[in-house]
Amino acid sequence: STVYLNGAFMAMEQARISPMDRGFLFADGVYEVIPAFNGVLFRFEEHLRRLERSLSALYLINPHDRAGWRRRCEELIQRNGGGNLSLYLQITRGAADKRDHAFPDPPVSPTVFMSTAPLTVPTEDSPGQVTGAAAITLDDIRWARCDIKSISLLPNILLRQQAIASGAREAILIHDGFVTEGAASNVFIVKDGEIATPPASHAILGGITRDLVIELCRAQDLPLREREISEAELGDADEVWISSSTRDVVPVVSLDGRPVGSGRPGETWKILARHYIAFKR
Numbered sequence: 001s002t003v004y005l006n007g008a009f010m011a012m013e014q015a016r017i018s019p020m021d022r023g024f025l026f027a028d029g030v031y032e033v034i035p036a037f038n039g040v041l042f043r044f045e046e047h048l049r050r051l052e053r054s055l056s057a058l059y060l061i062n063p064h065d066r067a068g069w070r071r072r073c074e075e076l077i078q079r080n081g082g083g084n085l086s087l088y089l090q091i092t093r094g095a096a097d098k099r100d101h102a103f104p105d106p107p108v109s110p111t112v113f114m115s116t117a118p119l120t121v122p123t124e125d126s127p128g129q130v131t132g133a134a135a136i137t138l139d140d141i142r143w144a145r146c147d148i149k150s151i152s153l154l155p156n157i158l159l160r161q162q163a164i165a166s167g168a169r170e171a172i173l174i175h176d177g178f179v180t181e182g183a184a185s186n187v188f189i190v191k192d193g194e195i196a197t198p199p200a201s202h203a204i205l206g207g208i209t210r211d212l213v214i215e216l217c218r219a220q221d222l223p224l225r226e227r228e229i230s231e232a233e234l235g236d237a238d239e240v241w242i243s244s245s246t247r248d249v250v251p252v253v254s255l256d257g258r259p260v261g262s263g264r265p266g267e268t269w270k271i272l273a274r275h276y277i278a279f280k281r
């Protein structure tokens with residue numbers, strides 16, 4: 001596939017970065033994952049706004065304005081044949097000539113990398129969603145700024161792998177007795193027809209898909225509250241959903257080996273999924 005690196009498009013095999021890159025040495029960088037459906041970037045402005053916040057949290061200067069990003073992203077999508085793709089975008093603080101925790105002074109130019117991967121688009125009757133996913137709960141061992149979309153993902157990787165090893169698709173994370181989010185997704189529960197999701201804070205990544213689900217629920221008069229969810233409430237929920245840009249909204253039908261509700265995708269999820277798919281068309 002074709003990738004973008006520091007101003008140029010090239011074959012993936014041609015792309016080279018320095019081992020002195022601070023992304024490699026320190027995970028000193030940020031990223032975004034932006035879906036494109038039929039070659040069209042989805043919720044692009046929202047993703048760019050979050051990227052701007054992540055960059056400024058790291059005191060990194062945004063290398064491009066929004067029009068500049070759009071031009072580059074659209075060209076990369078085109079060069080990879082359009083269709084349904086997820087676009088990966090990463091910016092690191094760049095390669096300095098010595099390894100030093102402190103920022104290079106004077107600053108070096110950032111490393112900007114973008115690539116694409118095929119995206120299987122969930123539809124209302126695609127098998128993944130009809131059967132739903134299994135999840136396990138795990139202790140949230142991450143840091144205190146999970147709102148930054150940092151490339152430093154070691155805890156997320158270990159948590160996700162622990163879920164996979166136990167036959168589940170996602171780890172749902174618990175911090176001090178309350179749900180934060182998934183290892184790479186946001187979490188919703190439904191109880192007695194009311195939908196709830198943890199409030200945006202430094203403890204979670206403000207998902208673009210999460211925002212869209214909230215928006216759709218409001219537009220459809222589905223009762224939704226942003227509020228703290230205890231571990232007990234999670235275990236007792238009628239429905240549990242996880243959301244992300246690459247998987248949309250997936251019903252969790254088994255939690256820690258026990259069925260969630262009926263053990264099948266719930267009625268509220270079905271309503272939401274219908275509106276979600278209609279919105280994307």
Ligand code: PDD
Pocket residue numbers: 033156181182183184185186204205206207208209210243244245246
């Ligand atoms: N992850 N929370 C975490 C910790 C995430 O890593 C993600 C997404 C989300 C959902 O955010 P969004 O709806 O904007 O995709 C929530 C991406 C997809 C990834 O790391 O691949």
